[in-house]
Amino acid sequence: MPSTLARKIWREHTVRTSDSGEDLLYVDLQLLHEVNTPQAFDRLRAAGRTVRRPDLTVGTEDHNTPTVDIRRRIADPAGRRQSELMRANCAEFGIPLHRLGDPGQGIVHVIAPEQGLIRPGTTVVCCDSHTTTLGAFGALAFGIGASQVEHVLATQTLPMRPLxxxxxxxxxxxxxxxxxxxxxxxxxxxxxxxxxxxxxxxxxxxxxxxxxxxxxxxxxxxxxxxxxxxxxxxxxxxxxxxxxxxxxxxxxxxxxxxxxxxxxxxxxxxxxxxxxxxxxxxxLSPYVSWGTNPAQSAPLDSRVPSPDDFATAEERAAAERALAYMGLAPGVPMRDIGVDMVFLGSCTNGRIEDLRAAADVLKGRRVTDGIHMVIVPGSAAVRRQAVDEGLDAVFAEAGADFRAGAGCSMCAALNEDRLRPGQRAASTNNRNYEGRQGKGSRTHIVSPSVAAATAVAGRLAGPADL
The missing domain is CATH 3.40.1060.10 (Aconitase, Domain 2)
Incomplete structure (x- = not known):
């Protein structure tokens, strides 16, 4: 029978199917980072198990890593402990690890493609929901939880129900x-x-x-x-x-x-x-988010919607809560919304093309007074390439803060990069949930070019507005 691409890959990796209809999938590659893996290794030890295929497992440090000075000690004790455990666990079980300061270090979903680890037709898992990124190569890639991480480490397989x-x-x-x-x-x-x-x-x-x-x-x-x-x-x-x-x-x-x-x-x-x-x-046209989930987004040339614009009581209530949290009034043009900070980076938009897009907008212009624009490369390799291409000079001349370290930074706000309560940011990350970029933070999800234009204008803007 004719088959979809996803179904083909799934079928080729199915080891067996249980009586309940659950499939056991073979995993070609497991990626690890420091936040969600300590429990999995603890369970391995408790059960007396080893890692079945350390050669099909790769780790990196990305969520807690400092970006201002990569030699700096991780400030948060919990984050520091996670990185220490990551290093100890990978060393004990023979898993390759890209530590902070290594030339191959960076956000897990950025370094895997640039290092040629992702191939079409393969299955890839990681303890991170944005593993979906890697499906761009025609791979079946998805995030998993800590107990599933342990299962893959021990067996190189994963039980799942078909999608x-x-x-x-x-x-x-x-x-x-x-x-x-x-x-x-x-x-x-x-x-x-x-x-x-x-x-x-x-x-x-x-x-x-x-x-x-x-x-x-x-x-x-x-x-x-x-x-x-x-x-x-x-x-x-x-x-x-x-x-x-x-x-x-x-x-x-x-x-x-x-x-x-x-x-x-x-x-x-x-x-x-x-x-x-x-x-x-x-x-289509440039989009920006106005609320507290990515579905609450609208064209840049539109206005903040009213709760009355939505069809169901649930949607109206969600819009009311979002507008209250974001401090926005219905009917305000998106372009009239001022920001305090601009963040360019994350596994969504921290690659070299994203930095180039921002540099094209910033070249010959200045970040407006009172706006702090933070640019965090998705990997150490991305940063080296940006310097080789002279993008660092463009950012410096524009008054943007191009960080030395690579990592998740303000997307996850697990290091020192975060907004203060009430601060508003135009951000190229993927989530605008309440408190995502710091307690009380207000996030507008944007593209790299809109982020750069917003930094120059001091309000949500596209390059054409400049």
Missing amino acids: KDLSVTVGGTLPPGVTAKDLVLALISRIGTSGGQGHAVEYRGTAVEALSMEARMTLCNMSVEAGSRAGLVAPDATTFRYLRGRPGVPTGADWDEEVAHWSSLRTDDGAVFDKRVSLDGGM
């Missing part, structure tokens, strides 16, 4: 200035934060095919914000160009053989999706 299939087709061509970030915010504002629940989302259509690999990673990254377990894009020539020459990627005849296999990883004609969504990419 449903959701097709998101984006036709046409994205207009100039519209990015993958705007596309995914538009999608979530339409289908809601539970629209993809229980599904693997396959992004399709001409607008998706035209995206770079880094843009596809941004798109798949926020699949989880729509409630889905995975998001993926079928591999194509763009995927192969990105992968070729990266460490660990096959060469010569082995490369040709891999590409031939990867090229077959597509949804069959006539395959049935459980749910379908279509968007006209040509009708």
Whole structure:
């Protein structure tokens, strides 16, 4: 029978199916970071188990890492302890680890692709919900919990119930200035934060095919914000160009053989999706969030909505709570909303293309007085490349704070980078929940170019507004 791409990968990795309908999946790669893994290693020891395939496991330090001075001791005792345990556990079980200061260190979802660890048609798990990022390569990638981390460490398998299939087709061509970030915010504002629940989302259509690999990673990254377990894009020539020459990627005849296999990883004609969504990419514009979840987003050229604009009592109540928390009044133009800080970074938008987009806007301009713009590269490699390209000089001349360390930074607010109560930020991260960037913080999710324009204007703005 015709099959979707996600179903093909799932079927190829199914070791067995239980009487209850749960499948046991083989895992090709497990990624680890310091926050959610100590319990898994403790359980391994308590059960007298070892790590079955340390060669298919890679760790990094990213959530708690300081970004101002990478030699600095982690300030938070709990965060410091997590990093200490990560180092001890990886050393004990023979797992490769990218520690703070290592050339390969960075956000787990950034370093894995740049180091050639993600291949089309594979299964990838990590103790982090934004593992969906890696589906951009045509992989089946999803976040798991601590008990599941232990199971994979011990067996290299994971019991899961099959996912449903959701097709998101984006036709046409994205207009100039519209990015993958705007596309995914538009999608979530339409289908809601539970629209993809229980599904693997396959992004399709001409607008998706035209995206770079880094843009596809941004798109798949926020699949989880729509409630889905995975998001993926079928591999194509763009995927192969990105992968070729990266460490660990096959060469010569082995490369040709891999590409031939990867090229077959597509949804069959006539395959049935459980749910379908279509968007006209040509009708999209830059989006910003106004509320306290990513679905509460709207075009930059619109106004803050009123609770009365929503159809159900639940939506109206959610809008009232969000407006109260965000300190916004209905009817205010989005472009009239001033900010205190701008954050560029995270696993959503901390890659070199994101930094280039911001630098294009900032070049020859200055961050407005009273605004603190913080730029945190997604990896040590991204930072080195930014310096090689002279982006650091552009940021310095503009008055932006380009950090020395790579990590999650203000996205997770688990280190010293956070907002104070009541402060408002335009941020390129993925979540705008209450307190996400610090207690009482107010977050507007934006694209890198909108972030940079906002830093110059002092209020939510796009490059065309400058």
